[in-house]
Amino acid sequence: MTLAVIDWAQPWLAPYRTPGEAAAQAARHASVAAALQGVKPAASPDFVRQGALAAGQASEAFGAFEAYESHIFHTRTVPTRDNLHDFFNGLVWLAFPQAKRHLNELQASEIARSGVGAVRGPLRDAITLFDENGALLNAPPALWRALVARDWHALFVTQRGLWREARLLLFGHALLEKLVTPRKPITAHVLLPYDLNAPPAFDDAAVAKNFDADRLRTKPFVPLPVLGVPGWCAENTAASFYADAGVFRPLQKNALPA
Incomplete structure (x- = not known):
């Protein structure tokens, strides 16, 4: 995984450029989780390696996505893999911790209310889409x-x-x-x-x-x-x-x- 492919001059990255460039530089010698952790403001959650998400949580009854959302809700930490997808997720958490936290709370509340089914349902589907x-x-x-x-x-x-x-x-x-x-x-x-x-x-x-x-x-x-x-x-x-x-x-x- 390399973050060197990111062109920080692109206009859509302007809101994320300052912490993003710093984290991308740090990730040359550390995990993405550690790199994000090193630049995060106090209001943002902590970032942890994906291994912090216990493998046993992802089962047929409680899928990987639900385990991920539940982990964030209960621990206020964000499991993070060493890839572009999770790197950008981390940057959005850095910029909008309240908004991301609210979406996670809505996910957790809906999972608690309706359980885990074959489909996520309209609310969880909309949250995930956005x-x-x-x-x-x-x-x-x-x-x-x-x-x-x-x-x-x-x-x-x-x-x-x-x-x-x-x-x-x-x-x-x-x-x-x-x-x-x-x-x-x-x-x-x-x-x-x-x-x-x-x-x-x-x-x-x-x-x-x-x-x-x-x-x-x-x-x-x-x-x-x-x-x-x-x-x-x-x-x-x-x-x-x-x-x-x-x-x-x-x-x-x-x-x-x-």
């Missing part, structure tokens, strides 16, 4: 309306100038991992704000308040191909970039946010 692939967007209402309508031409071409007033924050660690090798189809699940005229703030406490269990069950997400964001891909300066209907898909009739 934790892995989610994003938050602070943007003028006109951009939000275009995104919800999947009006890609309006979103990225005719109203392109409005992106100077917008900010997209990638929260999902699997999403960050995928973008180590940027590809046009990579798509985030953007959390709809409660009010399109009042976009979300990006401080940790404010992000955590977005995660309401009843609301999450409805999967209030809209897809956004992230390399369409102005400044995130050199090729997207041409309007033809957005004509690829295999990536910038039109809104299906009667489609719900997903």
